[in-house]
Amino acid sequence: MISAFCLPSNGQIREIFDNGEIVEYYGGLIFETLGESIYSYRFVYGRYPEDKQALLDFQRDRAKVEAKEKVLLRGLLHDLFSGDVEFEYLDDSLHTSFLAKRDSLIAVDLNDPENVLTVIGDTCTFTYAKATRESYYFGLDDPIPGVKLRAIQCIGGPADLQKKDYRSFRQHIHTLAYDKNGKWLWQLCSDAPYSPRGGSWKYNFVVSRDPGDYPDGDGVYGLARPVLIPFTITRSGALSYDVSCLDGMQLYYRTEVNSTADSIDTIAIEDAIDPEYLDALKTYMKVFFDEHEEVDCVKLWELVWFNNLPKRYISFRDHITGLGVYEIDRVDTLPLCNGIPFTEGFLPEFLRRFHPEKSDDNPYQFSVRFVIDKNGNLVGPRVKTPSSEFYKSSDKQLSAYEKHVLETVNQIQNWEPGKVDGTPVNVILTVPVIF
Numbered sequence: 286m287i288s289a290f291c292l293p294s295n296g297q298i299r300e301i302f303d304n305g306e307i308v309e310y311y312g313g314l315i316f317e318t319l320g321e322s323i324y325s326y327r328f329v330y331g332r333y334p335e336d337k338q339a340l341l342d343f344q345r346d347r348a349k350v351e352a353k354e355k356v357l358l359r360g361l362l363h364d365l366f367s368g369d370v371e372f373e374y375l376d377d378s379l380h381t382s383f384l385a386k387r388d389s390l391i392a393v394d395l396n397d398p399e400n401v402l403t404v405i406g407d408t409c410t411f412t413y414a415k416a417t418r419e420s421y422y423f424g425l426d427d428p429i430p431g432v433k434l435r436a437i438q439c440i441g442g443p444a445d446l447q448k449k450d451y452r453s454f455r456q457h458i459h460t461l462a463y464d465k466n467g468k469w470l471w472q473l474c475s476d477a478p479y480s481p482r483g484g485s486w487k488y489n490f491v492v493s494r495d496p497g498d499y500p501d502g503d504g505v506y507g508l509a510r511p512v513l514i515p516f517t518i519t520r521s522g523a524l525s526y527d528v529s530c531l532d533g534m535q536l537y538y539r540t541e542v543n544s545t546a547d548s549i550d551t552i553a554i555e556d557a558i559d560p561e562y563l564d565a566l567k568t569y570m571k572v573f574f575d576e577h578e579e580v581d582c583v584k585l586w587e588l589v590w591f592n593n594l595p596k597r598y599i600s601f602r603d604h605i606t607g608l609g610v611y612e613i614d615r616v617d618t619l620p621l622c623n624g625i626p627f628t629e630g631f632l633p634e635f636l637r638r639f640h641p642e643k644s645d646d647n648p649y650q651f652s653v654r655f656v657i658d659k660n661g662n663l664v665g666p667r668v669k670t671p672s673s674e675f676y677k678s679s680d681k682q683l684s685a686y687e688k689h690v691l692e693t694v695n696q697i698q699n700w701e702p703g704k705v706d707g708t709p710v711n712v713i714l715t716v717p718v719i720f
Contacts (some may be wrong), residue, residue, distance in 0.1 A: 444530030
């Protein structure tokens with residue numbers, strides 16, 4: 286229900302004043318204008334209202350549901366990634382007062398026979414016959430001074446908002462339930478994404494932007510943006526989805542959304558729609574249908590997750606070499622060292638060349654990690670000893686012993702690259718060394 290009062294509007298709802306000024310604005314929570322009511326209709330029905338009466342009926346139906354809700358949001362803090370919502374309540378008397386003020390203003394506008402509502406394509410314009418009423422900002426008692434409202438214009442839908450104003454999109458998008466006659470069951474509408482978060486751990490994320498493309502702000506807003514697509518699920522179990530809302534967006538994939546690390550690589554959305562995830566979504570929604578016999582269809586915007594990364598995509602981007610690399614469990618052919626698998630060829634070659642000065646401080650074991658690039662070159666060696674918490678590769682970090690380890694690793698260059706579907710790829714290897 287919170288989404289009923291926080292509809293998307295930035296860049297999509299415009300107020301046009303008699304002096305020619307055009308203002309785009311954010312949603313006004315419960316103090317919404319007629320423009321937000323028009324956009325709410327667009328979201329629920331997938332189209333704008335055909336006439337003023339349809340919008341008036343819609344507004345009255347929603348008001349009936351709201352009248353039963355004795356609390357209403359005044360402020361909204363929404364964690365875009367965890368989905369947590371915090372809000373404060375208004376008391377009943379203030380709630381009733383605000384609703385009455387809003388509904389009164391909207392009803393006056395819609396009942397005036399001289400006012401005109403027109404829909405052309407995906408743009409809805411409500412034009413006032415006379416710019417006589419001052420625009421009430423957020424439905425409060427103090428009008429905007431000096432200007433009169435001439436028209437309200439709504440453009441586009443939720444997909445446009447995801448591309449234009451992602452924070453507003455994630456705060457306001459919601460799940461809708463419909464009966465067998467296609468009537469929306471407002472009391473059963475809820476926030477999106479709706480599916481359980483507990484089962485999402487095994488999936489990778491699809492995001493819309495690399496975090497490096499825009500400044501890192503406070504908290505979550507500097508992170509990459511997980512994308513959502515609309516799903517429709519019926520009581521019979523039929524499921525469909527639409528990826529056209531992502532047309533023109535550059536998509537990436539990553540394994541951890543709560544991170545400021547770079548996204549891994551670009552991805553085609555068709556490769557990210559995992560059958561396992563679709564099955565999980567249908568299974569979860571069956572519980573909802575079992576609990577609500579009046580529901581025949583649910584339309585919901587859900588995060589795009591996927592489980593099995595296609596072979597043509599890298600495992601991750603190596604921060605030392607900058608190369609997109611594959612882990613060994615995802616390649617068809619392992620890199621060869623001296624013509625034999627690296628598990629057998631590297632270690633004897635290393636020990637033959639490695640002759641450190643004897644010292645009680647020398648570790649008895651360590652691990653080396655490096656990349657065999659698609660041209661068969663060993664690049665980006667690094668070392669980790671039991672006393673270090675991470676792999677080292679910089680001269681400033683290395684002890685004399687560790688430098689000797691890396692110098693030895695760099696000498697071993699007789700490699701054949703690993704392959705995926707017969708094509709050479711960059712493969713990252715880790716080898717433990719024990720004396």
